[in-house]
Amino acid sequence: QKEVEQNSGPLSVPEGAIASLNCTYSDRVSQSFFWYRQYSGKSPELIMSIYSNGDKEDGRFTAQLNKASQYVSLLIRDSQPSDSATYLCAVKDQAGTALIFGKGTTLSVSS
Amino acid sequence: GAVVSQHPSRVICKSGTSVKIECRSLDFQATTMFWYRQFPKQSLMLMATSNEGSKATYEQGVEKDKFLINHASLTLSTLTVTSAHPEDSSFYICSARGFQNEQFFGPGTRLTVL
Numbered sequence: 001q002k003e004v005e006q007n008s009g010p011l012s013v014p015e016g017a018i019a020s021l022n023c024t025y026s027d028r029v030s031q032s033f034f035w036y037r038q039y040s041g042k043s044p045e046l047i048m049s050i051y052s053n054g055d056k057e058d059g060r061f062t063a064q065l066n067k068a069s070q071y072v073s074l075l076i077r078d079s080q081p082s083d084s085a086t087y088l089c090a091v092k093d094q095a096g097t098a099l100i101f102g103k104g105t106t107l108s109v110s111s
Numbered sequence: 112g113a114v115v116s117q118h119p120s121r122v123i124c125k126s127g128t129s130v131k132i133e134c135r136s137l138d139f140q141a142t143t144m145f146w147y148r149q150f151p152k153q154s155l156m157l158m159a160t161s162n163e164g165s166k167a168t169y170e171q172g173v174e175k176d177k178f179l180i181n182h183a184s185l186t187l188s189t190l191t192v193t194s195a196h197p198e199d200s201s202f203y204i205c206s207a208r209g210f211q212n213e214q215f216f217g218p219g220t221r222l223t224v225l
Contacts, residue, residue: 043204043219103154
């Protein structure tokens with residue numbers, strides 16, 4: 001059974017701080033990794049994708065991937081109240097076409 | 112780019128009726144679309160994978176005769192919930208697979224069965 005694990009939170013950070021979201025996955029052959037943001041009552045929105053080990057930066061967001069440790073993370077710098085949402089980690093393996101989602105981490109940024 | 116639409120956004124129906132939900136990729140062609148269901152405070156649950164021109168692949172535990180999927184073109188997939196019951200009330204979300212295997216989600220359809 002392929003699994004994606006996330007701490008459900010809530011993760012609370014003050015405005016302007018760095019929020020760190022973590023995700024582990026069980027399938028060693030996983031190839032593609034994605035972070036989605038989901039506001040309450042809305043559908044998920046793609047934030048970042050990462051395919052190779054290391055860091056990938058896009059604006060205030062940095063995704064980090066360590067395939068040896070089967071670990072992927074998302075850092076949000078200068079967190080804003082508008083970043084308050086549930087963040088879903090998703091993993092795709094080499095053979096499959098569907099993404100496997102974690103249960104999500106709820107982030108709360110206080111002003 | 113990569114916009115996916117869903118229609119309707121919200122539907123209320125009586126128990127025993129059928130409801131059709133449309134999912135369209137507006138600015139790209141999607142040979143593969145996915146249908147998810149999400150109950151309150153829970154994660155997305157993949158229901159089925161829809162491939163253009165072929166039968167959908169259903170996840171274990173999802174009744175294919177109850178949740179009919181048709182992917183008739185490269186930009187349209189439909190999900191029909193047949194003989195809906197209150198326990199089918201949920202948030203149904205489709206997604207379309209992009210060029211780099213990322214998935215772009217539609218805005219979702221909130222189904223309430225009375």
